[in-house]
Amino acid sequence: MRLYVDNSKCSGCNACRVACSLNLFGENNPKKAALVIEPKFPEPGVYNVRVCTQCGDCAKVCPTEAIKQDSQGVYYVDFAECDLCEACVPECPEQVMFVRSKLADTAWKCDLCGDCVSVCGTSALWIAEREAVTA
Amino acid sequence: MNGYGGKILRVNLSKGEIKKEPTPADTARDFIGGRGFGIYFLLKEVPKGADPLGPENKLIISSGPISGMMVPGGGKCDWTTKAPLTGGYASSSMGGHFTAEMRYAGLDSIILEGISPKPVFLFIDDDKIELRDASDLWGKDTFTVEKQFKDKLGEEYQVAVIGVGGENLVPYACINHDYGRQAGRGGVGAVMGSKKVKAIVVHGTKSIPVADKEGYRKAGMALYKACKDAEGLKDWTRYGTTIVVSWCDEVGALPTRNFSAGSFEDGKNLYGPVMREKIVITDKGCFGCPSPCGKYSRTKKYGTYVEGPEYETIGLMGSNLGIDDIEAVAQANLLCDNLGIDTISAGNAIGWAMECFEKGIFTKKDTDGLELKFGNVDATFKLIEKIARREGFGALLAEGVKRASQKVGKGSEKFAIQVKGMEQSAYATHNATAMLLAYMTCDVGAHHNRSWAITYDLQVGRDLVTPEKVARVIWLQNFRPMFDVLGGCRLQWVELNIDRELYVPALEAITGIHRSWQDLEKVGERIWNLTRLFWARENEGFDRAWDMPSPRFYQDAPKSGATRGQITKLEDVNRLLDMYYEQRGWTLQGLPKTETIEALGLKAMVA
Amino acid sequence: MVGGRAEVEVETGRTVRQTLESLGIVPEVVALVVVNEVQQSKDYVIQEGDVIRVLAVIGGG
Numbered sequence: 024m025r026l027y028v029d030n031s032k033c034s035g036c037n038a039c040r041v042a043c044s045l046n047l048f049g050e051n052n053p054k055k056a057a058l059v060i061e062p063k064f065p066e067p068g069v070y071n072v073r074v075c076t077q078c079g080d081c082a083k084v085c086p087t088e089a090i091k092q093d094s095q096g097v098y099y100v101d102f103a104e105c106d107l108c109e110a111c112v113p114e115c116p117e118q119v120m121f122v123r124s125k126l127a128d129t130a131w132k133c134d135l136c137g138d139c140v141s142v143c144g145t146s147a148l149w150i151a152e153r154e155a156v157t158a
Numbered sequence: 159m160n161g162y163g164g165k166i167l168r169v170n171l172s173k174g175e176i177k178k179e180p181t182p183a184d185t186a187r188d189f190i191g192g193r194g195f196g197i198y199f200l201l202k203e204v205p206k207g208a209d210p211l212g213p214e215n216k217l218i219i220s221s222g223p224i225s226g227m228m229v230p231g232g233g234k235c236d237w238t239t240k241a242p243l244t245g246g247y248a249s250s251s252m253g254g255h256f257t258a259e260m261r262y263a264g265l266d267s268i269i270l271e272g273i274s275p276k277p278v279f280l281f282i283d284d285d286k287i288e289l290r291d292a293s294d295l296w297g298k299d300t301f302t303v304e305k306q307f308k309d310k311l312g313e314e315y316q317v318a319v320i321g322v323g324g325e326n327l328v329p330y331a332c333i334n335h336d337y338g339r340q341a342g343r344g345g346v347g348a349v350m351g352s353k354k355v356k357a358i359v360v361h362g363t364k365s366i367p368v369a370d371k372e373g374y375r376k377a378g379m380a381l382y383k384a385c386k387d388a389e390g391l392k393d394w395t396r397y398g399t400t401i402v403v404s405w406c407d408e409v410g411a412l413p414t415r416n417f418s419a420g421s422f423e424d425g426k427n428l429y430g431p432v433m434r435e436k437i438v439i440t441d442k443g444c445f446g447c448p449s450p451c452g453k454y455s456r457t458k459k460y461g462t463y464v465e466g467p468e469y470e471t472i473g474l475m476g477s478n479l480g481i482d483d484i485e486a487v488a489q490a491n492l493l494c495d496n497l498g499i500d501t502i503s504a505g506n507a508i509g510w511a512m513e514c515f516e517k518g519i520f521t522k523k524d525t526d527g528l529e530l531k532f533g534n535v536d537a538t539f540k541l542i543e544k545i546a547r548r549e550g551f552g553a554l555l556a557e558g559v560k561r562a563s564q565k566v567g568k569g570s571e572k573f574a575i576q577v578k579g580m581e582q583s584a585y586a587t588h589n590a591t592a593m594l595l596a597y598m599t600c601d602v603g604a605h606h607n608r609s610w611a612i613t614y615d616l617q618v619g620r621d622l623v624t625p626e627k628v629a630r631v632i633w634l635q636n637f638r639p640m641f642d643v644l645g646g647c648r649l650q651w652v653e654l655n656i657d658r659e660l661y662v663p664a665l666e667a668i669t670g671i672h673r674s675w676q677d678l679e680k681v682g683e684r685i686w687n688l689t690r691l692f693w694a695r696e697n698e699g700f701d702r703a704w705d706m707p708s709p710r711f712y713q714d715a716p717k718s719g720a721t722r723g724q725i726t727k728l729e730d731v732n733r734l735l736d737m738y739y740e741q742r743g744w745t746l747q748g749l750p751k752t753e754t755i756e757a758l759g760l761k762a763m764v765a
Numbered sequence: 766m767v768g769g770r771a772e773v774e775v776e777t778g779r780t781v782r783q784t785l786e787s788l789g790i791v792p793e794v795v796a797l798v799v800v801n802e803v804q805q806s807k808d809y810v811i812q813e814g815d816v817i818r819v820l821a822v823i824g825g826g
Contacts, residue, residue: 144448
């Protein structure tokens, strides 16, 4: 399972990111969210959203095994085990592995909680089976 | 303090001094935030008789408890000041992402005081707050300036910026943000320009504390679910405010040719579905909004990118000017946005000028050679520039229709469509008595946002003059602006018809204070009386004459359209006003009675 | 909602306006009429198989 997004439906509202930070950290702070919204304004006038595809590339390189898989196979960060080495950050093909040491003393990523989907008014986000990766 | 950023930022521009104070807990308890904080600081700190464009006026920018939260519509901030346009109370609500970012920087209000000796911009980055030189930004259009900041600093930084209109102190200059959101009316942009502040840039990385995290999460999720389950969500999202263009045309509320009628024979070219198909690219939303009303568009004819046009701009720059080309309206919208002037006041003023021209009050000698006939798109574009720069004929229109028509005379005052000096927004009220009363008594001038009552008119009988209609207007005036106080948007309740009770547990979980809607409407009633007292304080001889509508609505029955031959009687206008004052506990001259002030607990504030 | 139901079957050959009135809905409070996903006026004459959606003006502004 993974998160999917239809960029054409994104309104840039950021409700997903507040919900995300609330889930991950118990805080109202979208800067601690695990998905990114890139506004492209004034031209071409659209939003580009980057989400975790649950590919697992981050976990492969984590030296402390802080990036684990739960019983559903979802990759998440065990905050207690992360030592901020940042090895995972460049590995992420979607650039949604986050380290901002001023904001948290751990890396963070999407744990597929689904709260973003619940608050997305335009249904731009949804969770479904990962499609088979051929490349 | 739970539910708040925690600090008031004071910027003394004359001295270049920046101070932070803790947000007073009792102010937060009694005035809650947003527009509530606005009137609190305005009454307390702006001295009687202050020049709106002088150093004693203040520009008070306030977020509210739901701004930046997981609550639908938590994306609005209030800009309160003494209005250059009217000399009275101005409160303008701006969407986008500015209010959220203010809160993440720990700020509940930003208060701009004094006047800077040189053009500056206010830079806020968490606790790093500075006034920086804006001399290379002065004179630039709003899109250019915002993009410059975003390119340099990154997308996390939020920008509010004035255009040339604000720099030139045009009395209806606005403030722009997020390529298409404005603090629009009353001249808030001129106040910012008079203080020589070109822009405010804000960025914050703090969290907003809440009293009950689980309760807040639950209540927020319930609100989002209600919005997502709403019957009208898909249509509202598809069309935004343009959803009512066809309806207004059909019921005679679409202002046509300077409000001479309420239906436009070519109106169908301006309808929502036509606009959607022709120019709309993206449904663009404010912070936290599940029902994005922004219709970000691109015109093929002009290559314009613009957020809009909204219903108001379609009304005032389209049908009101006899223009039926939606792409031209979009271009007019962009010109106003970039130059930083209010599309509503500008469209209304240009409509007045066109009627004057068609009546021979102006000739091409007066209008810099412009053929100001209804339908002239090119003249409209040129006039918008002239107004923003106060050049040539534009200088007269820049003053607003009340002052302009007083200067020109020749009967033109009779068709200056304004109340208290503010140009009426886009609902023609020849025969819709609740909406007419709403415009007459709105606390900033002729604006529709407080009491939008026109459906109620159509439901119960548009020409009825009853205590029930008056009660309806008053209820809407006490209730709707509370969303501005909470730091959010009313449109989820207004357009999706979600149960407003769902906000109560969210607000309580965020602030730790329980407030029912009765409590909130009481705060609304108190604020309403305070803003009325501000008008009276600032305007010698303030009385019921200030509440009278344009004579067009009791003298000039439309000759065409859905309201052909229909008009309100002057005696009914006065009856409505008498009933309104009585129900509000005001004198027959429209001033809050002493017992009303006391009963509302406002004696100390107005001592 | 009409009589508590969100969906009703209506007769062909009548205008949308007439149909609304017969259902006890004041036509003036309907903001939008969409027939087969295309906006129509209230004078549109309903045909066999048409799917008509109407949206009330609840509030505004």
